[in-house]
Amino acid sequence: MVLVITDSINRDNMALYGYGRPTTPRLLAHKAQAGEQMAVLQNAWSVDASTLPALRNMFHFGLPESENPPHLLALARAAGYKVWWISNHDDLAIEQQHARLADVVDMVNRTPGRASASLDGEILDCVQEAFADTSTDRKLIVVHLMGAHPHYSLRFPENANPFDDDVDAVENGLVKDGRSAWVRRFRQEYDAALLYHDFVVSELLQQTRSAGKPGEDRAWMYLSDHGQEVGHGSDRAGHSPSTASGYRIPTVIWRNREPLPSVAAQQQPFRADWTGWALMDLLRIQWNGQMPERNVLDPSYRWQVPELPAIVESFG
């Protein structure tokens, strides 16, 4: 099982979700190939606009304030999984709260803070090593990417911005909405970061799809910790607790066994603080804390509107 957590990706900028710039050609190719084995949750939301609370919610089943909250990695280990934490972040709090629970910790990037320029592709070799490990047949590989965290221009290789100076429908729409040249420029860099991100995420999916022996269960889940405002709802760029863009995330699930939610069911809203419930299903772990109504993969799943500090006109 591979869990890919990325940073600051707003699904509205992914061609996979209908965006006007070709930012996700590789994920679209996977989708065309994978068919019913790949579900793109169309209305996925984070309930936190920054990394630390988002990860805390994600790994504690949305119950971080409860007494002795369960932690997903501890449960996976108790069920016999060997757990990897492979990260392009250098964040002490994340290490202490989550990574320390893994058996193997690979912090690829040792430059503290998110102004660091280590590209996410640096983690791919470590993930390949985790796949090659023969000491266990139960693996949970957590990959923590920098995604499109500001500064956007640090998130893709030099000279790899095809949206530079593009006058396309996206650019014209931003002009029409009165967005400044400054924000339109950020949007181009953000979209270039998404294009590079598409490469890294697709490689991780490819590694998962081609790993293991025939007949072995494999699963892959990808989501962002929170969204990002880049001229979507206001003339600014960055983390955005007060606008819906700060919470609009992608969530994609692939698995080689058992049907995923139907195309109709993929329209149901999903909240990232309930990720743990779906992950336990993907890991095939039965436990006494199960709540099928919070597991987006379960037929009895039922959406509940989260309380956000932003005004959201519609969740889906």
Ligand SMILES: [Zn+2]
């Ligand atoms: Zn973040």
